[in-house]
Amino acid sequence: MKFLFRLTLALGLGATAAAPALADLKVATSLTDLASVAQYVGGKHVSAQSLCRGYEDPHFVPAKPSLMKAIQHADVFVSTGLELDGGWLPLVLPGSRNPKIQPGAKGFVDASNGVQVLEKPAGTVSRAEGDIHPLGNPHYYLDPKALEVVADHLAEVFSQLDPANGADYAANAKAFDEKMEAALEKWGKQMEPYKGASIVPYHRNFIYFADRFGLKLFGTVEPKPGIPPSPHYIAQFAEAMKKSGVKVVVYQPYYNADASNQVAKRAGGVAVEIASEVGGLPGTDDVFSKFDAMVSSLAGALSGKAGQP
């Protein structure tokens, strides 16, 4: 018994000694994009980490006990909200035994607050439409403007929790917004020639991006959210694309590339793998480089100069 006690104590002390230098606020997030924004806003006062990796489907993150451990001592948890993390967060948050980040506590942030939510279901919500999001489309992080809202929100939260550095958080958020506005102008120019063009995402998660840059969505590779496409559906859908002259299919690294490629091939178009979350593909290390890559890939595909035939 004494040995066990000593071993536990030694391991605990060892772990403490091995821990990296502590930031003022330890921030954990559901998504890599939110961690990226949190790091910009928090600067040197914050260490931010995401529980979901950029190349992992944010709908289906396994609720590993190690995720609970990872946020046991977090000061802030930033949830995507709109139930995108509803499949795993209700297990991980209570499992962390961290009162500071439970819903209702000061350290819990719903990042969707203040964001203009699209595709809110009107009337009855039915799963006959697939695994829909009853509170609206949660993929708002594909709109650069929405991330400005998130940045301002996080600056407020960080300032409340760490008033000593409040001025830095406000200044960082302002700088983030300005950088995003400048980048938006650049991306807008790149996408300008393709306004009104149609694309086909695998899942209905491009509405915010399409809305921002004037693209149209021509259905999805999956027939309904969460329902994989059958060969019959692929054939029918590709035919419909062909008739309408739609040639670009986009899919994330965590979706079935085969189905997207089949649809594109049958429609005589191209399928492009795009990281819609930070870290989804090499070279998408923060929200700015992610949008750089997205805009560049899509513009290339729509111009007929990129993608897999």
Next chain:
Amino acid sequence: MRLRTFACLFAALVCMPATALAQAPGSSGPSSSLFSNLANPAIGMNALFTGQAAHNLDQAYGLGFDEAEISLISVVDPYWTFVSNIVFVGNGEVDPEEVWVRSTNIPSVQLKLGKIRGTFGKHGLLHTHAFPFIQAPVVMSNTVGEEGFKDAGVEASWLTPLPWFSELTGGAYQAIDADDEHPLDFGSTQHDNVPFLGHYKNQFDLGEATTLEVGQSVLDGRGTDGNRHAAFGADVTFRNVPPKNSNRHGWILQGEYLQKGTFANGSYVREPDGGYASLQYRLSQVWWVGVRGEQARNSLTDFMVDDTGAGIPGKVNRGSVNIAWTPSEFSFIRLEYSHAKADVGIHPTDDRLLIQMSYTIGYHPAHAY
């Protein structure tokens, strides 16, 4: 004075409805209902139907209603979350399987109070519709219960400061007699009889995709015979969920050993024991397959009977294979075949084919990893 008071009261009563009526049209208050439903709990329901063709059993082949489970979950206040699972069993009984509250504001510790599923082992923590195979391992119903150890009590689980997930759980429960659902006799009415549980779980990330989980469990209490009865368990699980294919591929390799026994006359007597090893493999978003081998000793199961139909304890080995089709997250159909060999009874072997259908509506929380 009395007359004046009476007059005022009368005037107030007469005027009150008029005032209320006058306020109603322009009222900004809760005019439609006095009772808000905005804080209602999240509600979900699961229904399970099972069919079985087993030539050794004296029962007609066909599909039957297994159970329907209603779950209600809500935050009570800043300190507690309420969870309940009320099960309507096929025979018409209603079982408040789980009704408990969980603390939300104690650092590193979580309290659970109420009618709970004791944190014992791995398989015993699963709801019926989350069993990896239609049939629970034989050893379960002979040691802690087919659906695990369920009793009223309190549990405290501590997430230790070790650098990996390391959780220590202790529990104390109400004295409870042995019955079909609770093979453990904890029914002593002596004041010192407080059945208790200990559970230690460690989980390690072996890489991005694979995890290792190791658990040890003990349950102990005094029975109606005055002796101490106990159950012990050990489990190990390797699980693989590739991050890029978390909804399409992966596998679970799991093994568990359980044992029940009695401390009598200064010595420990081992009673039923056994274990299983299983592999589940995900072929695609909608298809799973599984294979399991198991052994239970000194145990009872439905086909191990004598020529009068009475159950006889003995050793049974069973192998099972199954395939499941999960068209969405909210329904599945699975087919299972099992072959068993027993060393007692009038049926040396048993073969059976089962089919099961599960449907979920409303809110259903994710199952534990």
